[in-house]
Amino acid sequence: MRSLLRLLPYLRRHQRALWFGLLTVVGSNLFTVAQPIFLGRAVDAFSESVKSGTAAAGDLLMWAGLIVGFSLVAGTFTFFTRQTIIVASRHIEYDLRRDLLVHLQRLSHRYYQHTPTGDLMAHATNDIGAVRNVVGPGIMYPSDTTLTLVMVLTLLFVRDWQLTLLALLPMPIVSFVVYRLSTLIHQKFNERQEQFSLLTTRAQENLSGIRVVQSYVREEHETRRFESLSWEYLKKNLVLARIQSILWPLMFMLVGISIVITVYVGGLKVIDGELTIGTLTAFLTYLMMLIWPMIALGWVMNLLQQGAASMKRLAAILDTEPEIRDGEQTDHSITTLPGRVEFRNVSFRHTPEGPETLSNIDLMVEPGMTLAIIGATGSGKSTLVNLVPRLFDVTAGQVLLDGHDVRTIPLELLRRHCGVVPQETFLFSETIADNIRYGQPQATDEAFRRAAEIAQIDGDVAGFPKGYDTMVGERGITLSGGQKQRTSIARALLIDPRVLILDDALSSVDTGTEERILRGLGAFMKGRTSIVISHRVSTVKHADLIIVLEAGRIVERGTHDELVTLGGRYATLVRRQMLEQELVEL
Secondary structure (H helix, E strand, O other): OHHHHHHHHHHHHOHHHHHHHHHHHHHHHHHHHOHHHHHHHHHHHHHHHHHHOOOOHHHHHHHHHHHHHHHHHHHHHHHHHHHHHHHHHHHHHHHHHHHHHHHHHHOOHHHHHHOOHHHHHHHHHHHHHHHHHHHOHHHHHHHHHHHHHHHHHHHHHHHOHHHHHHHOOOHHHHHHHHHHHHHHHHHHHHHHHHHHHHHHHHHHHHHHOHHHHHHOOOHHHHHHHHHHHHHHHHHHHHHHHHHHHHHHHHHHHHHHHHHHHHHHHHHHHHHOOOOOHHHHHHHHHHHHHOHHHHHHHHHHHHHHHHHHHHHHHHHHHHOOOOOOOOOOOOOOOOOOOOOOEEEEEEEEEOOOOOOEEEEEEEEEEOOOOEEEEEEOOOOOHHHHHHOOOOOOOOOEEEEEEOOEEHHHOOHHHHHHOEEEEOOOOOOOOOEHHHHHOOOOOOOOHHHHHHHHHHOOOHHHHHOOOOHHHOEOOHHHOOOOHHHHHHHHHHHHHHOOOOEEEEEOOOOOOOHHHHHHHHHHHHHHOOOOEEEEEOOOHHHHOOOOEEEEEEOOEEEEEEOHHHHHHHOOHHHHHHHHHHHHHHHHHO
């Protein structure tokens, strides 16, 4: 339950509505608890009229009118209770979901390498919904039922304390049962939520990889795996439902025993003249009013246990400190970055106990230069360029931008000056225009057209029926690989970066289009820094500096001509690709 203390800042934010809601709870209870008194008086008046043989229609109408009037007022207060507390809970749900997304966006890439997307989806749906129930019904019903219990029990003890004690004999058993079952519910709810995370992860992976599933004819296999997880989820739900189903009948039975005791003992008192029929009627009505608080107690305990379990899961995410963030070392006086990139004795490991991905990298790239990086798969090319916009931080050494350690540059400023086209192209399920404008929504039409022309996407879009308003589908599925890459290049150019990083961003583009893109980039990036990763010699041969990575180390560096003359790994790659080209032409 301690995890629910995390909700206090959200409750304070909406405290005015919540306090007003609690006042309406008091008003609702005052007018509700008064009604059995009028009912008892009406029964006594009717009983007296029967005994005396005189009509009491006027008295009965008066009591009936009071009951109806008080019911209307109580109903009005209840309406405002829901309009304040329940509405506030929806606002808190909105705030919590927003804060979760904001926090997730601040977490580093390393976090997502170890956390399944489906697990995060479960947190953003089921867990936040369970927490909302705590700050909605979880506040409204306890305050309502507690006040009802206090008022009703006070009136019962005032009327007949002995009968009240007898009627309340089963109640301690109710409290004990609620406590024991609530603990079990908490445990089983946790197990159910964990299984739901596995289920959503499997569904998300299936849908994201649907083309792979269909290509390898694995639909039936994936269906069986999903059915297995779904069946486990069903079983855990049924276990939870069975425990919850015990709670309600048991509470009804115990309250029923109280009513039987009251009717029997109270009936004897009426016969002996110690109570009037009206008083016993009011007593029984009050006892019936205790049924809902007893039931609500069990239900609310259930909500609190579920909410506490969900808040604990959410807190585990919210308490995860972003590895990459502004801190005390951040120098906010830095406002411009011309674009000189330097790697000074840089080494990097993905995990403290893992092998070095990069070792002792020393490199300088002046503004206006193009750096090309060549190397086999797994040689550390992408890792190296990811250190510039601080997608990862170095393990040792320094990455500097214009003489500033990138860890001292405000993160937003650093990334706004770096245009990155990643190896795995990602487009949002929006229009082509929206995807290109993603990093700079307010860009002028002229800048937009220029970025599209340099990326060579404008000609393709001109052939689409809706042009730039064409929806690209999930992850850009309606576009070809080359069109997606060129859209991503246009997106990076539109932010007008000082440092442009192309991580194998031309691999799906034909050589003719590639040449036009590189020519356009040459003019656009004058005075800026370009870093290009590629396996094609045609992409890198005009670069000012080419480095060859192997096992995280620079094994060759120089211009195209210098490296060809050197006769090393780069020269071997050039000869191999020239031979491949000759074979294609033959």
